[in-house]
Amino acid sequence: MTPKKTPDPREDDAMGMLDDAASVATAGIGILGGTAQVSVAMPQEHEDDLADEAVIDGEVDEAVIADIVFEDAAPAATAAPVPAAVEVIVERETEPELVPAPVVAPVPAPVKEAVPVETPKKNVAPRAVPPEVTLTSKRLGELSGANRESADLLTTDRLLDPHRLTKPEPEGSWSHLLYSISGRRINIGDGRRARERKALSARIAAPLPGGARFVPVLSRKGGVGKTAITALLGMALADARDDRVIAIDANPDRGTLADRIVRPQHTKSVRDLARIHDQVADYHDISAVVARDATRLDVLASDADPRIAEAFSDVDYRDVADLAAHYYSLVLTDTGTGIVHSVMAATLDLADRIVIVSGLSVDEARLASETLTWLETNGFEERAHDAIVVLNHSTPGTPLVRVNELEAHFASRVRNVVQMPYDAQIAAGGAIVFANLQPETRLAARRLAALLIEGLRTEASA
Structure with missing residues (x-):
């Protein structure tokens, strides 16, 4: 059987020292040798608070720390150094309890303009701006280049695949005889004289x-x-x-x-x-x-x-x-x-x-x-x-x-x-x-x- 745990009276103090403050804006903090009055200005909600709020990633803005005023502090009192980062958690209550402390009128904190935080840019080389290109049409006679071809080079021998062409009926006595007796299945091409004649015709027919x-x-x-x-x-x-x-x-x-x-x-x-x-x-x-x-x-x-x-x-x-x-x-x-x-x-x-x-x-x-x-x-x-x-x-x-x-x-x-x-x-x-x-x-x-x-x-x- 587990023994019943005795409640700790300190657990009821949700705000610690700030729980007995006279108001949310003012809290008394007991320090050895004197009493310090802390004035905390609660940030007001704006539409762009998400971009410019004072508390970022758990750190207190330097403007908040600068507003802390120590009053009636004894010269001999050596307060603990204020940490660079103070996490302040404020819970609102309906009726906060008051501590016996002198009431000091809250000093409104000066409203400072939010300074936009600039995100450091990486060292990026400036992008080269391409030069403006003017597109102009050119006539065929103005085009240059040693690889230009004329239309007469588009011959059937160059463009047509010989393996996909049907061979014409061969010329020549022996070639034509073999082609005829084989039922047009054996085509060995033209005879020597026919080839010479066709080659000569191609020379004559060359375009000018x-x-x-x-x-x-x-x-x-x-x-x-x-x-x-x-x-x-x-x-x-x-x-x-x-x-x-x-x-x-x-x-x-x-x-x-x-x-x-x-x-x-x-x-x-x-x-x-x-x-x-x-x-x-x-x-x-x-x-x-x-x-x-x-x-x-x-x-x-x-x-x-x-x-x-x-x-x-x-x-x-x-x-x-x-x-x-x-x-x-x-x-x-x-x-x-x-x-x-x-x-x-x-x-x-x-x-x-x-x-x-x-x-x-x-x-x-x-x-x-x-x-x-x-x-x-x-x-x-x-x-x-x-x-x-x-x-x-x-x-x-x-x-x-x-x-x-x-x-x-x-x-x-x-x-x-x-x-x-x-x-x-x-x-x-x-x-x-x-x-x-x-x-x-x-x-x-x-x-x-x-x-x-x-x-x-x-x-x-x-």
Whole structure:
């Protein structure tokens, strides 16, 4: 049995010394040697007391400690030092008991403005203010950078996955035979000749960046096949390319370029186009003047009327060339005999590449070589070095001259030399059907076209 605990009379003194105070604001504290009067100002409740109250975390504000006034303290009395932190607990009672002590009027504590407590900030580096950037749009021509690509680089070989493409029907006798007897299950691809032909077509069809390119065909002697070479070159280009190709007969006299096209009923000429050059609004107006063959080559014929006394002039050619530059990518010009007639000045001024035709005789070869010399000494040295010389076999059989010697001579002066074999269809002087030519003739014409395109592309990239 647990003994009953005797109540301690001190437990009833909830306020200790402050329990007998006359008022809540005033309390008497007995100290040896005298009596000290303590004036305590109770803080008033405000809305922002939570932020600025005097007692924070159990510590008494220095303003409260400063208000403690010791009265009638004996000089000999040495009071215990006031602790830095005094925890004051006040319990309000309805009827507090009074102790016999002199009543002193409470001295109101001076009201001090609450000073906001500033929270110390950490040492944070100032944030860098980004500079203002002005966004401006730029045109495509203003963009810089060595890694820029043109649209012609977006080819099917680069973009399409070959493993996901269905192979086309192979070309070549052996490849096609194996493909047929296997029920179209074995496709070993094209034969060697088919691959070479397609590779040559790809070289011809390579895109040309920029505007129209002008290519005159020159010869200082008639009868070497200059007009036929112009027609063959134009057909090879138009047959492989997707853009437009035109051949202009700029012979000041009567030219025969239109006679090489299967359109004998065509009566419009280059002079008709020069006459309406101010009224041309679109390609439809030009298509009504030009003749077109099976390869899609457009041909602009010369005047066939012998009653025309005024020859095709330099001004007429420039007007026609200005129109052709808007609607064609390649403009071939069949010039007249010689290089000093009226149209030749404008022809050479606009030329991007030059093709020179030479026959397989001593005098024809000399005239072709002298043409290069004239170009070099009259301000067209670069065009002469980049020219292509065509050695045309206009007669059947083996020529009397050594063709390999001629080829070596012109190879030392120009970029490329091409031999055009003899073809009976061309020698007949009538209309040329490109598909009916001998395979060797078509191959030579396509090689000439490929060399021309590669030279133009090299010039564009330089």
